[in-house]
Amino acid sequence: MVASTDIKFYVHTNNNAPQLQNAYGSMINVLDACLINGIQIGVVNSLTAVGNTVTATFGAAHNLMQYQVIKITGANQPEFNGEHRILSIPDTSSFTFELAAAPSVSTVTGTISASLPPLGWEKPFSNSNPSGGGRAAYRSLNLLLPSRPFLRVVDELDPAYTATYAKYAKVGIVEDMTDIDTMLGVQAPFDNAAPNKNWVGTGSGASAINGWAKWYYAGISNPNNNTNDNLNNGYFSDSSSPENGNRKYLIIGNSEIFYLFSQIGINSAGFTVYGFGAFDDNFNLSRHFLASHLFYRAANWTDVSGQGRAGANGLTTSEYTGLILINRPLDLSATHTTASLKQLTDYPGRDAFVNKLDILGQVQYSDCNLFSQSCFIGTLPLYKWAFQQKQFSNFNTFLDENDIYMALTLNLRRPPYGGLGEAIIKIGSL
Helix, strand or coil: CCCCCCCEEEECCCCCCCCECCCCCHHHHHHHHHHHHCEEEEECCEEEEECCEEEEECCCCCCCCCCCEEEEEEECCHHHCEEEECCEEEECCEEEEECCCCCCCCECCEEEEEEECCCCEEEEEEEECCCCCEEEEEEECCCCCCCCCEEEEEECCCCCCCCCCCEEEEEEEEEEEEECCEEEEEEECCCCCCCCCCCCCECCHHHCECCCEEEEEECCCCCCCCCCCCHHHCCCCCCCCCCCCCECEEEEECCCEEEEEECCCCCCCCEEEEEEEECEECCCCCCEEEEEEECCCECCCCCCCCCCCECCCCCCCCCCCEEEEECCCCCCCCCCCECEEECCCCCCCCCCCCCCHHHHCCCCEEEEEEEECCEEEEEEEEEEEECCCCCCCCCCEEEECCEEEEEEEEEECCCCCCCEEEEEEEEEEC
């Protein structure tokens, strides 16, 4: 059976991948590449088949990862063109994939190129800011979804904010839009008394308040150089100037949902996790979630989790990381709605909870369940929570039956349970 290609992922080390930098527009550039445009990898020197296994060879390092989905174009033999999941990487300049059946030729002809295809979303509205960055609205192209709200992203310098401060995109769910600045229906988060609370900054300098739901992409590394990066190991604020340089990231998703794992400080020990999309709704109400930092504070607030520390399960709320739900039958006009992400256990990252992998011989993880006011409302697709603090290194993959999973180290918010934790993400199936 040929591996499925519906779930795709992208990493900062891929050839020609845009980078999360200390510069406005970085977030939109990355989202455009992964959701809308794809990423060009390079010219393929040769495609050769043995049976139904195909080897692609490049003239230089391709910087791809095992199990990424690659798109081949330009082959004169059409059975080679299309999307394929990388099954192995024999060396830095080659990879293999499988066809459904043995092809008509063993050596392919044509002018062949390879790219990382996008997740297949749309970007119907956008603008650019002459000073850098801009605004963009994204939504799923899956017309079978009962609702398709927009993810609105504002990734530009707000007049109230200072250019040398931490960089983040202001994000929110919008039910409908007619242009980039005309929003209709319900929003989340939303405050009826201050409709622009999430989008327009107030004040100035270090006392400026700029946004409510935020996706950080350039903050400072822990000032005490502590590897845990948790709140007890050095407070810092948005008004601290981030280091220049590229941040590590991974985006993974499909046509309905995606997650962004980003390393906000150059020397952060783990990743922050953000996300948007339709979740597996227990009540069939077609709800969407937005995982973000969620706080409305001045730039000099020294308890800001600019490192992107999450809670005990990697996406939990409190004031630091928000899960925002949009649901048309609910009244979101007066206030925003938040809900916690919880597990069957309170702190699954603690070593004392479950024996280690080398003892049990198998990975211990569970679904990431969504609760609203103590009521179970659904499950996050693709996202699992590991019961051990660190079973794997970043980007390590493993198979569970026919499903492929990747491990990622997360910055957790609160000690003594936190410091570091681990998410297990489904990246495909064989």
